[in-house]
Amino acid sequence: MSAKKILMIVGDYAEDYETMVPFQTLLAVGHHVDTVCPDKKAGDSIATAIHDFEGDQTYSEKRGHNFALNADFSAARAENYDAVLIPGGRAPEYLRLNEDVIRLVRDFNDADKPIAAVCHGAQLLAAADILKDRRVSAYPACAPEVKMAGGTYADIAIDDACVDGNLVTAPAWPAHPKWMAAFLVVLGTEIKL
Numbered sequence: 001m002s003a004k005k006i007l008m009i010v011g012d013y014a015e016d017y018e019t020m021v022p023f024q025t026l027l028a029v030g031h032h033v034d035t036v037c038p039d040k041k042a043g044d045s046i047a048t049a050i051h052d053f054e055g056d057q058t059y060s061e062k063r064g065h066n067f068a069l070n071a072d073f074s075a076a077r078a079e080n081y082d083a084v085l086i087p088g089g090r091a092p093e094y095l096r097l098n099e100d101v102i103r104l105v106r107d108f109n110d111a112d113k114p115i116a117a118v119c120h121g122a123q124l125l126a127a128a129d130i131l132k133d134r135r136v137s138a139y140p141a142c143a144p145e146v147k148m149a150g151g152t153y154a155d156i157a158i159d160d161a162c163v164d165g166n167l168v169t170a171p172a173w174p175a176h177p178k179w180m181a182a183f184l185v186v187l188g189t190e191i192k193l
Contacts, residue, residue, distance in 0.1 A: 003030045003031050003032055004031045004032070004082040004083060004187050004188075004189070005031070005032045005034070005080065005081050005082050006026055006031055006032065006033045006034070006081060006082060006083045006084070006085055006187075007033075007034050007036065007071075007076055007078075007080075007081040007083070007084045007085070007104075007108075008022070008023060008033055008034065008035045008036070008084070008085045008086075008087070009036060009037070009073075009076075009084065009085075009086055009095065009101060009104070009105075009124075010035055010036070010037050010046050010067065010069070010087055010091060011037050011038070011046060011091030011092075011094065011095045012037075012046045012047050012090075012091060013046075013047060013048065013049045013089055013090040013091055014046060014048055014049070014067070014087045014088070014089040014090075014091040014092075015048065015049060015050070015051050015064075015087055015088045015089030015118075015119060015120075015173060016048035016049060016050045016051075016064030016065055016067075016089075017050070017051075017173040017176070018087035018088045018089060018118050018119055018121075018172075018173050019046075019048055019067050019087045019089075020048070020065070020067065021173065021176050021180075022085055022087065022116070022118075022176070022180060022183075023035065023067075025176075025180045026085075026180075029184065029189055029191060031187070031189070033070075033085075034070060034071035034076070034081070035067070035068075035069045035070050035071060036069060036071050036072065036073040036076050037069055037073055038073045038095065038098050038100060038101060039073070040069055040073065041069070041072045041073075041074075042069055042070050042071050042072055043068070043069065044068075044069050045066040045067055045068045045069060046066070046067050046069065046091075047063065047064070047066060047067075048063075048064030048065050048066075048067050048089070049061050049062065049063060049064050049089055049090060050062045050063070050064045051088075051089065051119075051172070051173070053158075053172075053174075058141070059172075061090075073100075076104060077104075077107075078104060078107035078108045078110075078111055078113065079107075079111070081108075081113070082113060082114070082187065083108070083113050083114035083115065083116065083183075083186075083187055084104070084105065084108045084113065084114075084115050084116070085115075085116040085117075085183070086105070086115070086116065086117040086118070086121035086124050086125075087118060087119070087121060088117075088118045088119020088120040088121045088138075088139060088172065088173075089119065089120060090120070091120075092120045092121050092122075092123040092124045093120065093123060095124060096123050096124050096126075096127035096128075097127075101124065102124070102127055102128045105124055105125065105128040105130065106128045106129070106130060109128065109130040109166065112165075112166050113166060114166050114168065114183065114186045114187055115130075115166055115167050115168070116168045116169070116179070116183040116186075117136075117138070117167070117168075117169050118169065118170045118171075118172065118173070118175065118179055119138060119139040119142075119170070119171065119172045119173070120138065120139055120141075120142055121138070121169070122136055122137075122138030122139075122142045122145065122146055122169060123138075123142055123145055125146075125149070125151075125167070125169075126142075126145040126146060126148070126149035126151070129149065131146055131149040131150055131151030132149065132150035132151065133150060133151070133152075134150075134151045134152070134164050134165070134167055135151065135152045135154050135162060135164040136151045136152070136153065136154060136162065136164065136167060136169045137153070137154040137155075137156050137160070137161065137162040137169040137170055137171050137175075138153070138169060138171060139171055139172055140155075140171065143155070154169070156171065157171075157175075158171050158172055158174045158175065159174040159175050159177070159178065160175055160178055161175050161178040161179040161181075161182045163182050163185075163186065166186065168182050168183045168186050
């Protein structure tokens with residue numbers, strides 16, 4: 001397997017697990033991951049949030065960790081990467097307002113490169129207008145956005161994943177095992193024990 005170069009687009013209050021776990025998983029299997037955030041550069045950090053499911057009507061939110069960026073957003077170009085990963089949390093809510101982020105997500109899709117998104121990451125996919133006639137999972141609160149963008153909301157178990165062509169999506173961090181496994185398959189990653 002040749003190592004892939006993956007871009008990870010994050011922002012303040014991205015979900016902690018949905019940022020840290022994919023980053024570390026992809027590194028552990030030998031891929032290179034550049035983490036970027038608009039208006040920040042390598043060496044800066046973002047604040048993360050921990051979302052938990054504690055029996056309330058929605059998830060709870062607590063302050064997470066500082067996550068260090070290792071690349072500059074201003075230099076990120078789809079042609080320099082094999083895939084892109086978009087964590088959930090509150091970051092996609094405001095990142096979707098940034099035209100450079102939207103353009104970047106569209107560029108990955110136009111090149112038919114793998115795109116992994118979890119939870120609220122679907123908000124970026126919807127804003128980039130790449131969901132028409134696609135089946136996509138997301139946190140249930142994002143289902144209306146998936147549908148309004150012309151996609152079919154995949155109402156799957158919280159620990160499951162959905163693959164539709166180059167899109168690999170999941171509802172939330174409990175899906176990490178299946179979501180990451182599916183993303184690795186789409187990337188062409190072979191793990192031998």
